[in-house]
Amino acid sequence: MARVVLLRHGESQWNLENRFTGWVDVPLSERGIQEARNAGEKLRGFTFDRAFTSVLMRANETLRLALETIGQTALPIQKDKALNERMYGDLQGLNKAETAKKYGDEQVKIWRRSYDVRPPGGESLKDTAERVLPYYEKTIKPHLLKGETILIAAHGNSLRALVMELEQLSREQVLELNIPTGAPLLYELDGGGKVRSHRYL
Template sequence: MPATLVLCRHGQSDWNLKNLFTGWKDPGLTEKGIAEAHEAAARLKAMGIKFDIAFTSALSRAQHTTSIILEDLGQAGLETIRDQALNERDYGDLSGLNKDEARVKWGEEQVHVWRRSYDVPPPGGESLKDTAARVLPYYVYRVLPQAMAGKTVLIGAHGNSLRALIMAMEGLTGEQIVKRELDTGVPIVYHLNPDTTIASKQELKG
């Protein structure tokens, strides 16, 4: 039986709603974000998925989403490992700024480069390449061995930390992955072959 790995971006946060750069800042979920987490759990439940272990970031929006999913699946006490290696990309000086205000301050083109290039970091922050440099070793040494041991694994994390994982798992280039949009609260179910390649993939959208 192929190993099962489920990636889920956290539900909508208060700063997502306000169109702010969030990064390592720690706003909570909105009511919509909480509802998205419950919907994610319902879709996983419909597939008959039960987890053996969960991983999440050091940020509350990812932890809250993960805990809602597990609670709804009747797995509230499941071992859940929290680590900042899975944190969102650090937006540095942009953190807390409205994205439209940032465009006024630095210009549309410069903000677009910071947001959508692979290897250009914002001032004081991380590029997606930098994010991948901390996410991927954690995945390879901590998460992947659990999946390859036959466990069903949940990762509740963030748009860019999950992009870094997806880039490696699907063999995408930096240019390809920055164009990939990840919806809040939508689980992506991967079944992995014994050599860690992808046997199948399914996004559980409504």
């Protein structure tokens, strides 16, 4: 039986400041560092065969701290921008509350939570899924079909796209999905890559 753990990075400095982050490479906050270590504690007892992460430091640091905590630092790790957070375009760096005042709560909610509406200059969740899912199918899933145990450290929206695929969620269902920072989400898969069970650790 294959297992894959999805781990959203710990709180970043811009999460703390309530800013749109996207592809801007910001570090973890102090709380985020602790969340990454706590995630590692929850992963004790797992032996991972390999790990995948985005190219952004907040995901890389979360992965490093979690693996340090469980003493598995020699793991093969593959970094790819396909797992990067959704790119928020012109909104990147803006405070979310100030953006809502400028454009209206409803418009910002549409940009953040709709499936296929792009923020100005940015990606929709649909766009994000269109780079995450082919990467999963081509690069990650073959290891799961061999029965490996995989850790993926990434971001709220790239992981939402992956959960949508794993759980076969509708567009409406995925809009309500929120993945907390630093909370490992375990999926157990059958020999064909279908989900048998999932739970937060």
